[in-house]
Each structure stands twice: as structure tokens, then as C-alpha cells.
Amino acid sequence: MKLIIAVLLGSSLLLSCSGPGNEFRYQTDALDWGTDTCLVYGHKAPDVDAVASSIALSRLMCSLGHYCEPRLAGPANRETKFVSGRLGFSLPIVQESVLPGTRIILTDHSEYAQSVNGVKEAKVLQIIDHHPGGDIDGVPFVVCDKIGAASTLVWELYGKAGVEVDNATASVLLSGILSDTHFLTKNATQRDSTALLSLAAQLDMGAEQLAELSKGMSEADSDYSGMSDTEMYLDDVRDYVMSGRQVRIGSLDWAGHEALDAFLDRVLGAMHSLDDGKTLYFAKVDARADDGTAVSYILYSGAEAEKTALACFGKPVREGVCRSSRKINRKYDLVPMLTKALE
Numbered sequence: 635m636k637l638i639i640a641v642l643l644g645s646s647l648l649l650s651c652s653g654p655g656n657e658f659r660y661q662t663d664a665l666d667w668g669t670d671t672c673l674v675y676g677h678k679a680p681d682v683d684a685v686a687s688s689i690a691l692s693r694l695m696c697s698l699g700h701y702c703e704p705r706l707a708g709p710a711n712r713e714t715k716f717v718s719g720r721l722g723f724s725l726p727i728v729q730e731s732v733l734p735g736t737r738i739i740l741t742d743h744s745e746y747a748q749s750v751n752g753v754k755e756a757k758v759l760q761i762i763d764h765h766p767g768g769d770i771d772g773v774p775f776v777v778c779d780k781i782g783a784a785s786t787l788v789w790e791l792y793g794k795a796g797v798e799v800d801n802a803t804a805s806v807l808l809s810g811i812l813s814d815t816h817f818l819t820k821n822a823t824q825r826d827s828t829a830l831l832s833l834a835a836q837l838d839m840g841a842e843q844l845a846e847l848s849k850g851m852s853e854a855d856s857d858y859s860g861m862s863d864t865e866m867y868l869d870d871v872r873d874y875v876m877s878g879r880q881v882r883i884g885s886l887d888w889a890g891h892e893a894l895d896a897f898l899d900r901v902l903g904a905m906h907s908l909d910d911g912k913t914l915y916f917a918k919v920d921a922r923a924d925d926g927t928a929v930s931y932i933l934y935s936g937a938e939a940e941k942t943a944l945a946c947f948g949k950p951v952r953e954g955v956c957r958s959s960r961k962i963n964r965k966y967d968l969v970p971m972l973t974k975a976l977e
């Protein structure tokens with residue numbers, strides 16, 4: 635399989651490697667590792683794929699002789715806690731900022747706005763991401779392919795390096811792919827299913843076990859019980875810069891435990907309370923219509939966010955809420971639409 639290694643956004647290097655482990659190892663060894671521990675970070679508001687890819691990549695770098703440790707840029711979400719408990723892997727410690735000059739590797743993101751505090755003064759050695767178009771540039775080693783999960787890319791790098799994935803790491807990677815692709819039903823490519831099926835076979839997990847695990851993970855993901863409205867909004871939030879504007883987008887699931895309108899009111903209340911006028915606040919809430927169709931609601935706070943949302947989705951269905959008659963994806967639908975509307 636050919637792995638394209640592309641350097642983001644106008645950097646100087648474009649590499650394509652399809653050779654044996656040696657080439658990847660050579661590229662890795664050539665990085666400026668220094669003498670201190672290199673920290674591996676997924677994005678802020680860490681989800682399973684962010685955490686899994688950072689743990690597994692850190693282990694791969696260690697086995698290649700480069701001392702790395704994974705870190706969380708913030709507390710892990712419920713789905714991550716659920717799956718780490720279920721599969722028995724421990725979570726990295728939270729370290730919300732890095733000192734200037736720290737060597738770091740980023741997985742599952744390539745945007746400054748989503749990265750650990752201090753990233754601009756740190757030395758970013760690698761980016762392993764599946765969201766093209768990030769704004770962090772000048773990084774010497776970048777793998778950025780638009781596929782279902784960053785964990786898939788890390789699994790492929792083990793192959794490139796000729797390093798065997800041990801069973802403990804296989805569980806970690808499997809959970810990242812299951813989570814980001816919703817068990818291969820969301821944004822999954824052939825590469826994601828190849829990786830997932832290989833990991834499942836290694837762990838002796840059948841389709842039924844995978845389905846059961848995936849169901850438990852999604853339930854944990856949309857279980858907001860015991861959270862304040864603000865915690866619920868911040869649970870899966872991403873920050874972006876669009877045409878110089880700070881934009882924050884939450885992503886939530888309405889699980890039907892309470893009336894939809896009451897749920898939307900809680901999310902809107904949280905957005906209003908966070909809104910300081912400097913950032914445009916949005917949320918996407920996935921729900922089911924009465925006939926069972928998957929739909930999305932797009933929530934906004936403030937006049938400029940309203941103008942932007944209306945330009946994308948037309949008339950609101952109620953104050954602060956637009957509706958899409960199909961379920962939309964934050965990364966592939968909403969972000970491009972808002973970006974264009976803000977140009």
C-alpha cells in the first residue's frame with residue numbers, strides 16, 4: 635500500500651514512501667530530537683482517536699529509540715474513559731501547556747487553534763493527522779491523509795517501520811478507529827477497515843464483540859448525565875480560525891432522554907454564557923426526526939454567528955436554531971460551509 639507523506643500548506647518537502655521500514659526509520663531518525671522527552675499530543679477536548687493515536691505513536695517512536703511520552707491537552711471525554719476502562723489501557727496524564735522549545739508531536743489535528751497551549755513556541759517534529767487543511771506549517775515530518783481515523787495512520791506507520799503492534803497497543807488503536815468511524819459507518823475508507831479488521835483479528839474479537847463495544851462507546855459519548863450545560867457543550871468542541879475570526883463549534887447528540895427543545899435550550903444557554911463577543915459560537919446537534927431520519931440542528935449565538943448560519947442553512951426553525959434535513963458532518967460539511975460564508 636502506498637502511503638503519501640505530504641507536508642502541509644506550502645512547506646518545502648514532499649515525500650512519498652512506499653519502501654520498507656528503513657525509509658520511514660531514516661526519516662524519523664533525521665529529525666531534531668534533542669535530549670529531552672518529546673511529548674505526543676492529540677487535540678484539545680481529547681476524543682478517543684486523539685488519545686489512541688497519541689499513545690500508539692508515542693510507543694512506536696520509543697521502539698525506534700526516540701524517547702516520547704503521550705499527554706492529554708485536557709481531560710479525556712466519557713467515551714475515552716469508558717473504552718479505556720473496558721479494554722484496560724491507562725490514559726496519559728493531562729498537561730495543558732508546554733514550555734517554549736519543548737519538542738512535541740501532534741496527532742489527530744493540525745490547527746493551532748486546536749493544539750496544546752504553547753504550541754507556537756514549541757518545536758513540532760511531526761504531524762500525523764486525517765484532517766487536511768490545517769494551518770500549522772514548517773513541520774519536518776507530516777502524514778496527512780483524509781481518511782476515517784488518525785489511529786489508522788498510526789497503525790500504517792507501524793507497518794512502515796516494520797514494528798509489530800503489541801496486543802496492548804492493538805486495543806488502543808482499535809478503539810480509536812471504532813470511535814472515529816462509528817464502526818466503519820462514518821468517513822471510513824478501505825484503509826480504515828483494513829486496519830480495524832487486522833487489529834480485531836489480532837485481538838481475537840469478532841463482529842459481534844466489535845458491535846457491542848462500539849454501541850457502548852456511542853452510548854457513553856452521548857451520555858451527558860451529571861454534566862453541567864457548559865461541560866456538555868465543551869465535551870466535544872473544536873476551535874478554528876476562519877478569515878481571521880475565532881470560531882468554536884461544539885458537536886452533540888440528542889439521545890432522546892429529554893425533549894429536544896429542552897435539550898437545545900440547554901446547549902444554547904451554555905453557548906450564550908460562554909459567548910464573550912470575540913468568538914463565534916456554533917453547535918451541531920445530531921438528532922432523529924419523528925420518521926427516524928437522521929437530521930442535524932445548527933445552533934448559533936450572537937448576531938454575526940446568526941448571519942453566518944442563515945447564509946448556510948436559510949431561515950431558522952426557532953430562535954438560535956437552524957435545521958438540516960440530513961445529518962451533517964462537522965469537519966466535512968459545516969466547517970467548509972462556515973468558512974465560505976465568512977470569507
Ligand SMILES: [Mn+2]
Pocket residue numbers: 683684742764782783784814
Ligand atoms: Mn480523529
